[in-house]
Each structure stands twice: as structure tokens, then as C-alpha cells.
Amino acid sequence: MTEGAGIRTGEPPEDLTAAEAGMWQAFRDGSVYDLRSGDAAVDDPHGEHPWGPERSVRARIVAWLLLDGPPALAGRVASLKLTGVQITDTLDLAGGTIVPYVEFSGCRFEKEVLLPEARFTTVRLADCSVPRLEAARLQTEGDLHLPRCRIHNGVRLTDAHIGTDLLINQAVVHQDRRGRSIIADGLTVGQDLQAEMLETHGELSLRSATVGVSLSLRGARLNNPYTRLALNAPQLTVERTLYLTPAGIGNPPLTSGTTPARGTRVQRFECRGGVRLDDGRFGDALDLDQARFVLDDDQELSLRRVQAPELRFLGERPERGKVVLSGARIVTLVDRWTSWPALGNLHMGGFTYENLVPQDAFPLARRLEWVAAATAEYHPEPYERLATVLRNSGEDEDAREVLLAKQRRRRETLPLAAKLWGYAQDWTVAYGYRPGRAAVWMAVLWAAASLAFSHASHPPVNKDGHPAWNPSLFALDLLLPVIDLGQVGQWQLSGGWQWLSAVVILLGWILATTVAAGATRLLRRG
Helix, strand or coil, X not given: CCCCCCCCCCCCCCCCCHXXXXXXXXXXXXXXXXXXXXXXXXXXXXXXXCCCHHHEEEHHHHHHHHHHCCCCCCCCCCEEEEECCEEECCEECCCCECCCEEEEECCEECCCEECCCCEXXXXXXXXXXXXXXXXXXXXXXXXXXXXXXXXXXXXXCCCCEECCCEECCXXXXXXXXXXXXXXCCCCEECCCEECCCCEEECEEEXXXXXECCCEECCCCEXXXXXXXXXXXXXXXXXXXXXXXXXXXXXXXXXXXXXXXXXXXXXXXXXXXCEEECCCCEECCEEECCCCEEECCCCCXXXXXXXXXXXXXXXXXXXXXXXXXXXXXXXXXXXXXXXXXXXXXXXXXXXXXXXXXXXXXXXXXXXXXXXXXXXXXXXXXXXXXXXXXXXXXXXXXXXXXXXXXXXXXXXXXXXXHHHHHHHHHHHHHHHHHCCHHHHHHHHHHHHHHHHHHHCCCCCCECCCCCCXXXXXXXXXXXXXXXXXXCCCHHHECCCCHHHHHHHHHHHHHXXXXXXXXXXXXXXXXXX
């Protein structure tokens, strides 16, 4: 075929096949070129039925049209819209600038599609069978659509720039030779990235990607038996919300970006393999409602140093693997106790949050189990953080219970002598966090001391002018520090009674201090 023959005159080159000549005319007219047979089984681009020459066009003719095609007919806009067409050989548009609108629907590509460093307005491939899509550093002014496509050897979108939306809803993407399904490191999407009900077999990599609005993986199923990570997205930036939530199953599927209505059959987000979202930034929320993570023992749901106004940790409890929130900074944590992993599989060192919004029943005892699960070895920080949040929300009594639990947990790490002293403090005054108990012990001690001193020998210091002996008042004068009731200095005790007096004074200081501290907390709360 003579290069450029007939292009500028609008006449097709002479050696085009009938199918290619029809495509040529449809391009000039801007109309859809549809070669479907009408039989759904035969027309299925993912099926086994062969498509013959009558439905095939050469990739080089497609590229020729897009890069240097004929002028549009008068009053029309040139565009390439193919339906039910088979493109033979490799479609290579690498480095090209493609002005016409491009849409492939229900098509088969015989070999890979090469779009690296190409520039488009909008590209749509819907329900197509593609061996592989190479599109590193691709740029589009508008959308890139790949819904319902089946891509057999992976997609590369490294450093691609999508002007508006990237849609890969219901696509099925298999791994490349390195076990990766979609490589989109450094990807930039101007608006939404919708990958709802996406199915991947291999690692989905979004390292350092930026999404201008929301990233939706509603109902997606990510599966990677080849390497440790099924979703690898450290330093991901999403200006609004990352959704790892259910999608409604209907006809068509409900992938509109809203939560399915009650009673709608849903497909949950499911990930079989590790998840890495370290250092992610989410402008509104990170939503894991009903998400299911199937991890091996050495795999993690890693949210290290994540920052978001809201984390909705409402998924299914992972049976294996670890959940890591170390260094994460969240304003509001929405969670339920059945979502958190068991003891030893949760790590929260440096995890900060300001508000708790528990779903379903999440009593304080469960919340303490949650903290304990995150501290296989004693560390005060998770307890202090929880106590601060509870106190700030007005739950001062619960905050004291948390700090008491912290002391009890700490006690288990102490030497035997300190541990015994800790048990004594706990049993008597609950480490000072239950001041009412200290007041009861003070009353008991006063009664016992009063009874004991009623049998004590008590010669007066000054034989003249001393008050009448009152063992109860004497015991109270010993118990109350600072306050002088005028009894202790009037009587002489000897032997064991002196030792008993010293013990009562010491215990009085301890108990009175505890009562005063408890009263101070109550006044602060008021």
C-alpha cells in the first residue's frame, strides 16, 4: 500500500479489505462501525468462536486512521467507533498524538496494545479482549475507560496522566510475567478512579498515585497468589474517599458510588493477599465497610502512618495475618469490635485518634481487649490515648477504668516485690482511680483504730488542763493529715501503741491523698 495514498483526498487506499474500507468510511462519517453478527454467543469477544476476515481489520490501518486519517465528511466529526471488530497484529500508537475520539466496544485485539507516551482526548475500550495494555506515561485530556475488559497479561499505566476519570469497572486483569496485574505507580487521575467489581489476578500497584476526587474499589476482588501483596499502594493520595466497600449486584450492577440500599444483593470488597497503604493521605475517609481480607501469617493489612479525617474499620475480622496502624493519624475512628484481629495480630504503636464512634455493641471491656490485642508487650501509649479520648468525650469514669487497666497490665511486667505492692494498691485503693474505695478503707481503719486505742494506756503529757480521753477522736487526729484536732499532742503512748500510731498516720496520708485526688478528678469533670 502506498504511504498516504488517498488520505488527503478522502479516497480509501486501493488495497484495503472490505472490512477496512467500511471502517474508513465510518471514520470519516463519525459513525459507529458495527460488525456484530447478532448471535450473542458468536459476538462474545471473550468466547471461543473465531472471527473471520469479514470482521477483522489490520492494526496498522487503525493506527493510520488515528494518526493521519482522512478528513471528515462535511458537517461531521471524524472519530473511530468500532463494535464487534477484531484488530489483528499489534496496535502501536506509542508516542503519537491522537485527536479523534476513540471507542472500541466488544472488540478483540489479537496482540498487545501499545500506548506509551501517547496523547489522546478520550479513549474508551469497553468489554474488549486485550492480550496486554502498555500505556506508561499516557496522557488524556478526558477519560480513559476500560470497563468489562479482559486483559490477559497485565496493564501498565506507570506515570500516566488521566485528565478526568479512569474507569475500569468489572474488568478482569491477569498477571504479567512478574505476577503483577495492574502497574499504575505515579498515576495521576484528575477526578474519579472507579474500579468497582474489578477482578485482578496479580498485584495491583498504585504506588504514589494521586486521585483528584475518590477512588472506588467497591465490590472488587483482588487476588494475588504469586507475591505477598494484592494491593500495593504506599503514598497514595486521594482527595476525598477510598472505598473498599460492597457494590450492589443488579442488571446493570449498581456501581454508582453510593451505598447499596437495604435488601439489595451485594458483592463485598475482598482481597486475598497483603495490603499496603502506608503513608496514604485521604481527604475525607478510608472506608472498609464489610471488607474481607484473607491473609497468610506473614501478610499484613498495613496502614502505617495513614492520615485521614475518618477511618471506617467495619470489615470482617482477618483470621490470619496482621493489621498494622503504627503511626496512623485519624480524627474519627468508626469501628466495631468484631472487625479487629485477635491478640498479637494488631499493632498500634503511635496510632492517634481524637474521636471514637463504635458501631453495634462495643462495651468498655471489649475496648480494653482491643487495646490489649495491640500490645503483646506492655506499652502505656494505647491506654493513655484511649483514656484521653474518653475523657474528652465526657466519659471520665470509663477513662479511669482504662488507666486502671493500664496499671494492672504494667504490674505484670514488674519484679515480684513491686508486683505484690501493686496487688496491695489495687485491692485497697485501685491505684487511686476509685476514690470511693479509699474512703471506705479510711472509715474501716478509723473504726479499727478507735477500737484498738480504747484499750491503750494513755497517760497525759500535761496532768493539768488536758481534754478527756476519746479514742475515736484520737484515731481520727492520727488519720487526718494537716488537720489538728488537739488530741495527738495531749497523750503519751508507749511500746507497740507508738508503732500502731505511726502505721495509722502513714496509712492516713496514703488514703487521704487518694481521696483528695479522686475528689479533684470529680471536680474537674463537673
